[in-house]
């Protein structure tokens with residue numbers, strides 16, 4: 046999204062130039078955040094930082110891309126007139142390019158400045174002109190020409206904002222352009238004559254180009270780039286039923302060595318975007334600027350997922366023998382051949398319901414909560430587990446109810462630009478609250494249910510963890526040199542980037 050979109054934008058900024066056509070004036074970028082309707086004074090649940098190293102890399106790749114592709118750029122035909130003089134320039138193509146010294150600089154408190162110095166471009170094309178005055182015969186001419194531009198210096202500022210939908214906006218300002226020299230050489234029937242005057246033309250073309258380059262780039266940024274930003278997807282559907290919200294909460298900020306963006310980072314039920322009734326904790330602070338990019342993820346993101354899931358009765362699970370791997374199914378038997386088995390550890394089951402299997406209904410009692418502390422990530426769940434004995438397809442009998450809390454420790458990692466989780470351990474505590482078969486040993490029930498959850502629930506949760514949380518990156522950006530740190534209430538991903546042009 047914003048940061049990575051911007052990043053890729055820099056990589057392809059020149060690519061857009063080939064499609065420049067005169068268009069009606071576009072919408073003005075909005076650079077205040079007065080209109081953010083969905084914000085209620087919230088702290089961010091997600092934040093990114095792009096450092097100078099990131100912008101340097103973007104600039105480097107942009108230049109490499111430009112150099113590699115410039116000869117294939119199609120330059121639109123130009124038609125112009127001045128008084129009685131009309132001309133057409135057609136079949137324009139780039140024949141040479143001198144790479145400029147360029148950089149993307151951060152303007153603290155304001156935005157970004159893109160500069161390029163010492164660029165050179167040569168082009169070849171056809172020309173045709175007509176000179177008409179009522180009382181003179183019409184003069185026409187045509188031929189080909191070569192034009193070279195030397196010492197082109199260029200700089201423009203980009204100022205960012207955010208629109209009412211939480212998408213970034215961009216506006217160009219302070220464009221400046223200078224050209225040291227333009228050289229033109231005509232070929233064709235009257236070329237020797239035209240070339241006598243080329244000095245005059247060169248100066249005029251130089252002035253036109255100086256204005257036109259700023260016009261084109263300003264328009265590129267204010268219209269094309271602005272339009273692309275305005276259509277960025279800022280929410281992502283995940284796990285079939287949920288919406289991950291990466292909308293911007295405020296205008297991006299610019300420090301001397303990095304830019305930061307602040308996002309909502311909340312997950313809600315698809316179609317019910319009510320906000321969770323709690324706030325994100327303040328994100329842990331780190332001052333690092335070595336890597337190209339940093340991403341902060343608050344435990345708020347998971348906690349809002351848990352809240353939405355709980356509110357929509359998503360956290361229920363029925364476990365029957367068929368859900369266990371065949372070699373572990375026997376644990377649910379009431380008539381047993383092995384030690385770790387309900388009928389063995391709970392003799393009342395063997396006695397009252399012989400040749401049956403136990404079934405479990407799990408209901409989460411309150412939203413699961415994630416708690417991140419330095420170096421450790423834990424998730425707590427709690428709820429009710431109800432047990433039944435099934436004799437056959439038609440006969441199922443209530444056995445008992447228990448209250449359970451489960452504390453899980455989770456290993457998190459980043460791969461394929463997603464955050465993955467894997468349960469490392471669970472601690473289950475359980476009380477029998479009601480029984481149809483008399484007093485029951487809670488310790489034994491705990492051991493049995495713990496084994497069932499390990500065989501069924503944990504793999505199910507890991508399936509989600511394996512799919513992972515998507516991060517707001519575009520398809521062409523890859524993370525390299527990536528690591529993840531756990532700080533107070535915060536996961537921080539530190540990474541370099543690679544553009545897969």
Ligand SMILES: *[C@@H]1O[C@H](CO)[C@@H](O)[C@H](O)[C@H]1NC(C)=O
Nearest residue numbers: 361362363364405406407433
């Ligand atoms: C679980 O079983 C109960 C009945 O025991 C049923 O009402 C419920 O719909 C089932 N839930 C799921 C998710 O299958």
Ligand SMILES: *[C@@H]1O[C@H](CO)[C@@H](O)[C@H](O)[C@H]1NC(C)=O
Nearest residue numbers: 375376378380381382383386
């Ligand atoms: C569980 O019951 C099934 C069928 O009654 C039987 O085949 C299996 O051996 C039993 N497993 C254990 C571990 O008791």
Ligand SMILES: *[C@@H]1O[C@H](CO)[C@@H](O)[C@H](O)[C@H]1NC(C)=O
Nearest residue numbers: 397398399401436440441442
């Ligand atoms: C269902 O199973 C219970 C317990 O085994 C038994 O008492 C009851 O008679 C059975 N009911 C039917 C209709 O088979």
Ligand SMILES: *[C@@H]1O[C@H](CO)[C@@H](O)[C@H](O)[C@H]1NC(C)=O
Nearest residue numbers: 380395396397398399400401
């Ligand atoms: C349980 O199943 C075994 C073997 O299928 C059978 O011999 C036994 O009589 C059954 N017990 C009851 C109480 O149904």
Ligand SMILES: *[C@@H]1O[C@H](CO)[C@@H](O)[C@H](O)[C@H]1NC(C)=O
Nearest residue numbers: 414415416424425450451452
């Ligand atoms: C999770 O559960 C453990 C043990 O029950 C408890 O000590 C801890 O405070 C809980 N953490 C959260 C965030 O609820």
Ligand SMILES: *[C@@H]1O[C@H](CO)[C@@H](O)[C@H](O)[C@H]1NC(C)=O
Nearest residue numbers: 427448449450474475476477
């Ligand atoms: C189990 O019961 C004990 C004592 O009543 C209580 O302290 C504990 O919180 C209960 N545990 C659960 C998981 O409900």
Ligand SMILES: *[C@@H]1O[C@H](CO)[C@@H](O)[C@H](O)[C@H]1NC(C)=O
Nearest residue numbers: 454455456457467468469470
């Ligand atoms: C989780 O991380 C710990 C410590 O790094 C490691 O020993 C363990 O094998 C990991 N567990 C899983 C399930 O990946």
Ligand SMILES: *[C@@H]1O[C@H](CO)[C@@H](O)[C@H](O)[C@H]1NC(C)=O
Nearest residue numbers: 102337525526540541542543
């Ligand atoms: C990865 O990190 C190393 C050491 O900091 C650095 O030399 C290398 O350029 C980085 N790779 C990329 C693709 O940025």
